[in-house]
Amino acid sequence: MSSGDLTHLNMIYRLIIENMAAQLPSEILDVFVSEGVCTKADLPTVEIKPLDGGGVTDFVDGSSPNASFEVSFRGGHIRVFVKVNFSLHAYSSFKGEFHSLKAINLAVPQFAPTPLFAAPLTSTTGGYLITTYVHMSRVKPPKSHIFLARLLSRMHAHRSENGKFGFPVQTMCRPPPEYKDVGEVWANTWEEYFRDVMCEGERY
Numbered sequence: 429m430s431s432g433d434l435t436h437l438n439m440i441y442r443l444i445i446e447n448m449a450a451q452l453p454s455e456i457l458d459v460f461v462s463e464g465v466c467t468k469a470d471l472p473t474v475e476i477k478p479l480d481g482g483g484v485t486d487f488v489d490g491s492s493p494n495a496s497f498e499v500s501f502r503g504g505h506i507r508v509f510v511k512v513n514f515s516l517h518a519y520s521s522f523k524g525e526f527h528s529l530k531a532i533n534l535a536v537p538q539f540a541p542t543p544l545f546a547a548p549l550t551s552t553t554g555g556y557l558i559t560t561y562v563h564m565s566r567v568k569p570p571k572s573h574i575f576l577a578r579l580l581s582r583m584h585a586h587r588s589e590n591g592k593f594g595f596p597v598q599t600m601c602r603p604p605p606e607y608k609d610v611g612e613v614w615a616n617t618w619e620e621y622f623r624d625v626m627c628e629g630e631r632y
Contacts, residue, residue: 452476452497453551456510459558460499463545465508470501479509498561507561509541512554519548519555520598526557527597531588590614593621 457474460466479496493513500507511522526546533542541559548555588594594614615621 452495452510452512453549453556455549455551456512456556456558459545459547460501460508463558465544465558466501466506470506473501473503475500475504500561508544509559509561510556512549512556514549514552514554516553518553519546522546522555522557523597524595527595529559531595592616593618 457471461468461471477498477500479498495512497510497512498507499510512518513521515521523546526543529540529543532540541562543557543559545558546555592614593616
């Protein structure tokens with residue numbers, strides 16, 4: 429693919445994201461109130477800022493761009509991160525991401541954004557994920573070798589409720605063409621879980 433083609437694709441991608449920003453489903457704002465992120469009185473102060481780097485997710489029905497937003501209320505006193513995708517299987521993907529972030533936070537608190545809510549869109553196809561907002565440019569990286577040692581220690585100290593390796597939902601790391609939400613996926617050892625995930629991916 430030539431540099432001209434890439435530039436053209438980037439322009440198309442930006443137009444898609446800008447269109448999504450102009451049409452951020454109002455039901456997401458209603459969720460902020462129902463889930464206690466903000467009050468109804470805060471809604472008129474909402475500021476929606478599209479973010480670069482939303483990425484593209486591969487689904488059964490094709491590649492679909494994620495629209496990522498910084499949503500704030502009351503001049504930034506309340507701030508969250510929202511990711512939206514209008515693909516048919518977007519909610520299944522975001523549900524897996526929600527539980528993955530939840531597991532990471534249980535094992536290593538404050539290492540990743542805190543997942544707040546994930547749900548399918550009711551007004552159209554697709555789904556969305558809401559997490560706490562982390563300003564990455566303000567995060568000071570620790571010394572790598574010390575941080576890695578502490579991280580590994582904390583992760584190995586944490587065990588799932590059933591003592592196995594996996595997640596309570598399908599994470600859709602590599603969704604096969606005949607994708608079905610199979611629910612919980614567990615293995616007795618990390619090697620077994622990793623092997624099964626890799627083998628599943630290589631099949632397609």
